[in-house]
Amino acid sequence: MRSLSAPREITDIGPGELAHRAGALLREGHRLALVAAHHDDEGAPGGRAVRVVYLFVAGPPDVRTELHVRLDPEHPEVPSLAPLSFPAGRFEREMRDLHGVVPLDHPLPRRLVRHFHWPKGWYPMCPDAGPPPEFGEPEGPYPFLEVEGDGVYEIPVGPVHAGLIEPGHFRFSVVGETILKLKARLWFVHKGIEKLFQGRDLAGGLALAERISGDTAVGHALAYCLAVEEAVGIRAPRAAQRARALLLELERLHNHVADLGALCNDVGHSVLNSQALRVRETLLRLNQQVTGHRLLRGAVLPGGARLRAVPEPARMRAIRNDIREIADLALGHGGVRDRFTGTARLPAQAARDLGCLGCVARASGLPADARTDHPFHEEAAPPAVPVHSAGDVLARFLVRAEEIDASVDVIVHLSAGLHPGLSVHDPYPGGARPAGSGVGIVEGWRGAITTRAEVAVDGTLTRVKPVDPSFFNWPALPVALADTIVPDFPLTNKSFNLSYAGNDL
């Protein structure tokens, strides 16, 4: 049923084969996009088991390979892939904390999601977990690594910050002003999104997907819709796919503009921030006209899309020129450019090893972009994806500025063939409700969002696993900050601009 991408290749394997098969896929150039555990009951095709799905993807051409491993439901244990892939190690730690699946011989078997006060032995994703119990007996100490030496001191920051930003705790080990080590502790806003998806119908799941990360409503909604459409075996109309590609670029625009302004603001050049916020406001009002919602909610639907208006090309070009002028003023300002240049370099090798995605990866020389690697519409991608290799704040600024240019070109091109109105295919034509699984991969403005969904015969969602690019990019922040000075941290953090809500789920 897919128009562009190849169907997924699903292989059931035993735990013993996992490392061998995964290693072969990674060597062939696949990346691990998602790991999700499923608690199958007796009615499932393979009987009662903990089924762990490893999704490997590569592109172009779009290749998606799933390895399914069935584990003993009483004592789920799986050989660790952490020595092969850094993201795999983090997925395994997440799976251990939420499902109780133990990764064997994990090199870093520490907690990831579970905070200190989570009750011992309570795994929220297990079918028999029940409602969250009272905070109880903590599961052992949860210390930070202490850096010792002459003049080393610690700066604890957060989780409550001075600005309107999300909660995360950062522990800096510093000598003088130079950062020796940074540990970011997240998951303060773990809301149990994956659990909340279970049992919803397709429309109910959409409302949740749009709210995974408020600034990525289209990205997450689209990845969700592509996944459930594949699961129930339908395809959105071509006009709807075109409209979705347009909405995705509109979302990229308003977020990237805000980032350009915020980067200027963080070096004290607030007049450019005021101007960038003015442009963002015009974009949000345009979003309101196009979708009825300033943050583009409600436009992407399972089976299609709905546009209230189509952006005018002349207006988009005017906005682009406005943004170009702001970016040029920032880059032409000696003080601003000096602060950006060489600050917090993320080397290409580190970005590759950590599995970085999106504009962070493209600023470090990795041309990963799901619009070309995993296209859902052949005209969704710009002719050339901007890539810079320096890996510093300047490169991340430039990638965003150039992506805005490219996005406007895509919007102008796509809007030519679009008309306002609803374009949707019924998810259940003829009333038949097939069960199945599906995967959606979308280049959100932060990077590739992967969502895997399983739908039951009664039309409810049994399991949805969204993966925000922030999950891959967060570990890169401390790496980029090594040997950077403390006052440059806020600037660096802003240049990554990762989602807490999307990471914590």
Add this chain to the structure above:
Amino acid sequence: MSGPGIAAVAAQVAVVTAGAPLLAGLMRQVRARLEGRAGAGIAQPWRDLRKLLRKEPITPVGTGPAFRAAPALLVATTAVTAALVPFLSTDTPVGRNADVILVVALLALGTVALALAGLDSGTAFGGMGASREMTIAALVEPTILLAVFALSIPARSTNLPAIVAGAVEQPARLASPAGLLATAALAVAVLAETGRLPVDNPATHLELTMVHEAMVLEYAGPDLALVELGAQMRLTVLLGLLTSVFAPWGIATGPSWAALAVALAVFVAKTALLGAALAAGEVFWAKLRLFRVPELLAGSFLLALLAVTASYFLSGE
């Protein structure tokens, strides 16, 4: 002891104390308008102070006398400085004691008091802010001293009223290379001392980049009001010092009520103009990387040193 002389000292302290929040409000308003925002109005800092003064005093657990004394000490030293520096009249009862070294020492005392309070709070931010503030202060204080010394050479005195009175009589001194170099050096030092861009960003909410704000993060209520008022008064005093030393026109040199009234109006206008110009300039600057700040301050110190040298050689000694 003349009536106008005593009135001048009282008026200097009163106008600096009452006008400092208004100056801060004016600068924020100028900045807001230039950035296309409406702004909160010139009186907003006064409203903030009133709000803070009405709150209950809170002291963090474990803090000692350094933390409690610092806000009062900061305001007191600045008020004394405001009395000493000849903003309105060079002919005041305290004029004989208004030595440059004393003025710089009083300002430094306020800085050190706040830095000690930052350390006393025992938080990472207090210590970090204090460390940064001391790094900057160590470079700023000598620059202020040297810049004013350059002007004291032609006046043959380190007494501020004597320097200012001499400049009023002989404006050519200010247009000399020494005067211009010293102006530039002192202007940079004032930016650093008052925590303005490009050295510190008074508007930031990013605690890791703060210098002055990081030291005072633990203050709340009336103590915070004093710290804020003290910082605003320091800004007013330093901008006033800059105008008095390098644009001394309008300052009364004798015991005359009329001259005092004119001096008051001229001082307010000059300081407001300089503050507005500084705020307008800040819109177009970006904050320097912290490790670049010493380079900037070393440069301003060099200017001050050149000013002293030029003043020494060009005065024909």
